[in-house]
Amino acid sequence: MAMRGSAIVASAALVSGLAVTQPNAQAASAADVEAYPVRPVRMVLASGPGSAPDVIGRLLGNKLSEIWGRPIVVDNRPGATGLIAVETLAKSAPDGYTIGMFTMTNLIAMLMYQKYMLATELGPVTLVGTTPFAIVVNASTPVKNIAEWIAYAKARPGQLRYGSTGMYGSLHMCMEEFNAINGIKMTHVPYKSAVPVMTDLIAGEIHVFCPAVPMLPPYMQSGRIRVLGETYNEPTKLMPDVPPVSATVPGFSLYGWYGMHVPLNTPPAIVRKINAELVKALKDPKLAKLMLVAGAEAVGSTPEEYKAFLDKDSNHWTKMLKQSGATLGKPRP
Incomplete structure (x- = not known):
């Protein structure tokens, strides 16, 4: 993992200190996990073709397809600042065959909508990368x-x-x-x-x-x-x-980010396998260079680290939204 990513997720983990658990997760046999994936995997994205998240998602999809020997089908679902895409993933079968990559902007939007919270209503897989403002x-x-x-x-x-x-x-x-x-x-x-x-x-x-x-x-x-x-x-x-x-302004920072998710209750063994392959892909120097050209620095984290990161970011942006006068639960203009 890159030093910057390590610092982010380690800090979040210290705040949370909680392991990722998915109550009532479906069981997956050792044979199922070993064989996964046996068919194409869909990747849901919250923005349209050609956008930065789309470029990053397709770069990752291509690498995963190489590793798995299965197609990764990109499903662009732009609109409502990510609500359409997040809802699509949340309502998908928790079997590992639908994954979704979302961003800080999507997390803030879900906090505004008070629907499909990324930290609690989806399964975290890994922090893919960060980008500065x-x-x-x-x-x-x-x-x-x-x-x-x-x-x-x-x-x-x-x-x-x-x-x-x-x-x-x-x-x-x-x-x-x-x-x-x-x-x-x-x-x-x-x-x-x-x-x-x-x-x-x-x-x-x-x-x-x-x-x-x-x-x-x-x-x-x-x-x-x-x-x-x-x-x-x-x-x-x-x-x-x-x-x-x-x-100049101690305490001020803003890390734009990309993170991979699965539907809540996806079997933990499947989540761990997806995580392992994603982290492996993100360590590939060629992919990291391509991501940098697209404006993101590759990270790669454990699901637990990413969950802690999401919890911390959700708390931070909830506080900032309230201070700015936003009414949570009211759709954005």
């Missing part, structure tokens, strides 16, 4: 780092605007948490996707944005934005010359 401003803004941005924003309470890709999504919550920690007041402007946000940032219509790092290279090359900090606690291979925000 970054706090960026227009290149003409008279600040060069996070400390200068905090001072600049505090001197203009209520006068600045930040963009996101929608209420209570990860890009919204990134800035909400950053502003809350630093006592900054500014106006949130939600958009439907990240590209229009970046367009308006460059045009000066908004002042700051917290997008996922993989979308930034072309904008950085244009010289029209300035990246102030990335959201890991440590430097990232995806943006090695950019300092972590936490170097």
Whole structure:
């Protein structure tokens, strides 16, 4: 497992200290486990073809197909910020032949909907990978780092605007948490996707944005934005010359992530086999390199570590959503 992944899951495990259990799990004979899979396996994804989760999912699917000698059939179920896909997996037979990869954005959405909680209503398999976000401003803004941005924003309470890709999504919550920690007041402007946000940032219509790092290279090359900090606690291979925000704001971090799940009550022996093969795949240098190109750093964890990670992340985002004024159980706008 990569050092970053080890640190994340180890920290979560210390918080939880609980093993993964799936009450009433179906029994699986040794012969069933040894033979698994004997037919194609479906992988449910919560976003459409060509998206980052789709690319990561297909890379993993191809590798698993090589290992198992069985097709991995990708089933894209975009919509409702992941609710459609998560519900599809939750209602699938718990036999190991339907798996699903979801993200931090999907976890936050399920907390908002109060349906199909990733930490408790699906079976955890492994933390697949992580991806950082970054706090960026227009290149003409008279600040060069996070400390200068905090001072600049505090001197203009209520006068600045930040963009996101929608209420209570990860890009919204990134800035909400950053502003809350630093006592900054500014106006949130939600958009439907990240590209229009970046367009308006460059045009000066908004002042700051917290997008996922993989979308930034072309904008950085244009010289029209300035990246102030990335959201890991440590430097990232995806943006090695950019300092972590936490170097200036202790306690602030945001790890975007991808995680593999199965329906609750999938036999533990089958879960362990899927986990073992996924971790093996994620240790493959070729796959790790391809994932890095797609914007994710490979991890690989035990189901227990991933469950503890999900519990910790669910508690964190529940607290942040409530602090932001969200009403849990009410569908997002």
